[in-house]
Amino acid sequence: MKLAFIGGGAMGEAILACVLNKGLALPTEITVSDVSQSILKRLKDQHSIATTSDNKAACEGASIVILAIKPQNLSSVLAEIKGILIEPQLVLSIIAGATLSTLTHGLGHNCVVRVMPNIAAKVGEAVSLWTATPQVTSQQKEAARSLLATLGTEIYTPEEKYLDMSTAVNGSGPAYVFLFIESLIDAAVHIGLPREIASGIVLQTILGSAKLAKESGLHPAELKNQVTSPGGTTAEALLRLEEGGFRALLTKAVQAAYDKSRGLGQTK
Numbered sequence: 001m002k003l004a005f006i007g008g009g010a011m012g013e014a015i016l017a018c019v020l021n022k023g024l025a026l027p028t029e030i031t032v033s034d035v036s037q038s039i040l041k042r043l044k045d046q047h048s049i050a051t052t053s054d055n056k057a058a059c060e061g062a063s064i065v066i067l068a069i070k071p072q073n074l075s076s077v078l079a080e081i082k083g084i085l086i087e088p089q090l091v092l093s094i095i096a097g098a099t100l101s102t103l104t105h106g107l108g109h110n111c112v113v114r115v116m117p118n119i120a121a122k123v124g125e126a127v128s129l130w131t132a133t134p135q136v137t138s139q140q141k142e143a144a145r146s147l148l149a150t151l152g153t154e155i156y157t158p159e160e161k162y163l164d165m166s167t168a169v170n171g172s173g174p175a176y177v178f179l180f181i182e183s184l185i186d187a188a189v190h191i192g193l194p195r196e197i198a199s200g201i202v203l204q205t206i207l208g209s210a211k212l213a214k215e216s217g218l219h220p221a222e223l224k225n226q227v228t229s230p231g232g233t234t235a236e237a238l239l240r241l242e243e244g245g246f247r248a249l250l251t252k253a254v255q256a257a258y259d260k261s262r263g264l265g266q267t268k
């Protein structure tokens with residue numbers, strides 16, 4: 001499968017590494033275009049893929065063109081490559097807030113997939129919600145699905161409106177979890193645990209809890225009740241979290257990210 005990446009930053013590299021690791025494409029079938037020469041050199045050295053700083057040249061002959069630039073660089077990239085893509089070339093965009101309408105009009109090309117993955121692609125554990133324009137054929141959808149499956153879990157939705165919500169939940173979500181991890185480690189250090197021990201037990205607590213929630217299929221409240229003895233230590237801590245507005249604060253944070261994602265789409 002011939003792939004072109006426009007943008008070889010954190011996400012572009014994570015995706016190309018997954019694709020290579022899972023054998024979906026050979027290094028000789030991948031071209032990355034980026035404005036940063038140091039990024040291109042590193043990607044070429046590390047993955048033996050082809051590189052260029054010419055976005056148009058990268059798109060030539062690619063089955064899938066992956067747009068992995070920041071939202072603020074989208075309009076200039078669209079202006080640069082508008083009108084050069086031909087069917088059955090497929091564009092796959094991971095750009096927060098960039099709507100299918102913005103992408104199809106900006107590209108002058110109708111076969112577009114919009115995806116919201118996350119940074120856990122770096123370890124093959126991303127979850128990606130994706131949608132496609134009506135012109136994307138079932139064959140192209142299968143190609144998109146197999147590419148996204150290399151990153152972790154992929155979920156298709158015919159409803160584009162869910163993509164901005166997904167941006168606020170699984171796109172930004174790892175940052176919320178990293179903040180929680182950092183805070184819990186700091187709290188453990190505050191009560192006297194050595195940082196190394198604190199870090200080890202916090203990370204495994206998060207991993208183990210997520211695994212239990214996923215594998216048991218139980219409601220999180222039921223699992224929380226299993227940890228909370230009447231009059232016990234967990235109940236004391238949960239009271240402080242509720243008093244501090246933990247749930248409401250998280251809801252407001254996710255709402256703010258969602259509003260921002262929709263706002264990005266409207267400014268295009």
Ligand SMILES: NC(=O)c1ccc[n+]([C@@H]2O[C@H](COP(=O)([O-])OP(=O)(O)OC[C@H]3O[C@@H](n4cnc5c(N)ncnc54)[C@H](OP(=O)(O)O)[C@@H]3O)[C@@H](O)[C@H]2O)c1
Pocket residue numbers: 006007008009010011012033034035036039055068069070071073076077094095096116117118119171172
């Ligand atoms: N990071 C995440 O966790 C995450 C998760 C889900 C979705 N996304 C989406 O993924 C996209 C990429 O994010 P990222 O974190 O990978 O960003 P990033 O690390 O900044 O990568 C973007 C790359 O594109 C390059 N670039 C800028 N202008 C360009 C141009 N005109 N042509 C070609 N390359 C250009 C940048 O170079 P310079 O740095 O020199 O400008 C940079 O190397 C964003 O739109 C974001 O919304 C990110």
